[in-house]
Amino acid sequence: MLLLDIKNLTIELETPDGLIRAVDRVSLSLREGETRGLVGESGSGKSLVAKAIVGVLNRRWRITADRFSWMGQDMLQVSAEQRRKIIGRDIAMIYQEPSRSLDPTALVGEQLEEAIPTSLLDGYWWQKPFLRKKKAIALLHKVGIRDHQNIMQSYPYQLSEGICQKVMIAMAIAKNPKLLIADEPTTALESTTQAQLFRLLASFNQLKGMAILLISHELESVARYTQNLSVLYCGQLVESGDTTAILKHPFHPYTHALIKSVPEFQPDLLPKSPLYALPGSIPTLQHLPIGCRLGPRCPNARKECVKTPNLERLQNHYYSCHFPLLKRDES
Numbered sequence: 001m002l003l004l005d006i007k008n009l010t011i012e013l014e015t016p017d018g019l020i021r022a023v024d025r026v027s028l029s030l031r032e033g034e035t036r037g038l039v040g041e042s043g044s045g046k047s048l049v050a051k052a053i054v055g056v057l058n059r060r061w062r063i064t065a066d067r068f069s070w071m072g073q074d075m076l077q078v079s080a081e082q083r084r085k086i087i088g089r090d091i092a093m094i095y096q097e098p099s100r101s102l103d104p105t106a107l108v109g110e111q112l113e114e115a116i117p118t119s120l121l122d123g124y125w126w127q128k129p130f131l132r133k134k135k136a137i138a139l140l141h142k143v144g145i146r147d148h149q150n151i152m153q154s155y156p157y158q159l160s161e162g163i164c165q166k167v168m169i170a171m172a173i174a175k176n177p178k179l180l181i182a183d184e185p186t187t188a189l190e191s192t193t194q195a196q197l198f199r200l201l202a203s204f205n206q207l208k209g210m211a212i213l214l215i216s217h218e219l220e221s222v223a224r225y226t227q228n229l230s231v232l233y234c235g236q237l238v239e240s241g242d243t244t245a246i247l248k249h250p251f252h253p254y255t256h257a258l259i260k261s262v263p264e265f266q267p268d269l270l271p272k273s274p275l276y277a278l279p280g281s282i283p284t285l286q287h288l289p290i291g292c293r294l295g296p297r298c299p300n301a302r303k304e305c306v307k308t309p310n311l312e313r314l315q316n317h318y319y320s321c322h323f324p325l326l327k328r329d330e331s
C-alpha cells in the first residue's frame, strides 16, 4: 500500500530580497515497509521537505503541492487540525537538531513516558502509570540501552550524544509509527555508534515493517540501508529510483558526480588519487541559475539547460535532466 504520495511539493519563503523557492516541485512517495534515502548536499532542502511532511514548518514558509496524500487520503482537503492528528498518529520524526526532541529541563524517563500514547497501554486506569514505565523501559531495551534505571533518572545533558540519539529513537518509535523519518540521525556521532544506529533503524523496518525515510548528506551510509533513493540538488529532485540501480548506473550528472566522490564506490581508484568533484559550489537561494539549477557546474550543460527539465521516467527510474547519461559510454 502506498503510504505517502507527494507530487510537486514547493516550499517558498518571502524575504526582503523577494520570494525564494527553497524546494522546487519535488515528488516523493513511500510504500508500506519501504526504506528510502533522501540525499543531497547541505542546503539542498532535505530538512525542509521532511518538516513539510510532518507539518512543523512555521507560517513564514509557503507550502504548495499538486498532490499530498497519506494512505490514500488527500491531505490537501482536510483541515489543518485533522492533518496534524493523522500525521501525528502515523508519522514520527527524529530531528537533525537534538534540542528539538529532548527537553534539557526534564528527566529522560519522564520525557519517554510522555511520548507513549495512552491508547497503546492496555489495562485499567490505575495500572497505567506502571504500564507506562514498563513500556518506557522496554523501549530503551529495544534501542540497545540496558542500563535503563540510570538513563531514566538522568537529564539529557548528563548523557552522551549517542545515548541521547538512542533515546530520541525510542521516543519516535513509542507510538508505533507507520513511517519513521530520520533526519541525519547520526550527525556528530563516532562511526561505530553511527553504524549501530543505522542497523537499529534497519531492524525496525525488517521486524515491524516500519517504512523509513533516511535523510543524510552521506550517500554511502544511506545507500547501504535503503531500497530506494531520492537525490536532491539545490531544492530540486534530480533522480529517484532503486538504490542499487542508481548506484550502478546513475542517469543524472549530479548523482554521477556524487557517486564518483565516494571512495568506497571507486574500487579501481589508486591510493592517494584525488576524488572527483564538480567544479564550483552549490549556489545560494538568492542567486539561483535559471532553468536546471546544476547548469553552471554541469559538465554536460548545453544551451537547452536554461529551461527547467521535467521529471522523466524510464521504468521505475526518474530523472530530471535534458541530457541524461543513458548510455554507459557517456559517463
Ligand SMILES: Nc1ncnc2c1ncn2[C@@H]1O[C@H](COP(=O)(O)OP(=O)(O)OP(=O)(O)O)[C@@H](O)[C@H]1O
Pocket (backbone or CB within 6 Å): 013, 022, 040, 041, 042, 043, 044, 045, 046, 047, 048, 049, 096, 217, 285
Ligand atoms: N529558517 C530559514 N530561513 C531562511 N532560509 C532557510 C531557513 N531554513 C532553511 N533555509 C534555507 O533553505 C535551504 C534548505 O535548507 P535545509 O535545512 O532543508 O537543507 P538540508 O538539505 O537539510 O541541509 P543540511 O544537510 O545542512 O541539513 C537552505 O539554503 C537554507 O539556507
Ligand code: SF4
Pocket (backbone or CB within 6 Å): 252, 253, 254, 292, 293, 294, 295, 296, 298, 299, 300, 301, 302, 305, 309, 320, 321, 322, 323, 324
Ligand atoms: S539539464 Fe543540463 S545542466 Fe542540468 S543536469 Fe542535465 S545536462 Fe546538466
Ligand SMILES: [Mg+2]
Pocket (backbone or CB within 6 Å): 046, 047, 048, 096, 183, 184
Ligand atoms: Mg537538514
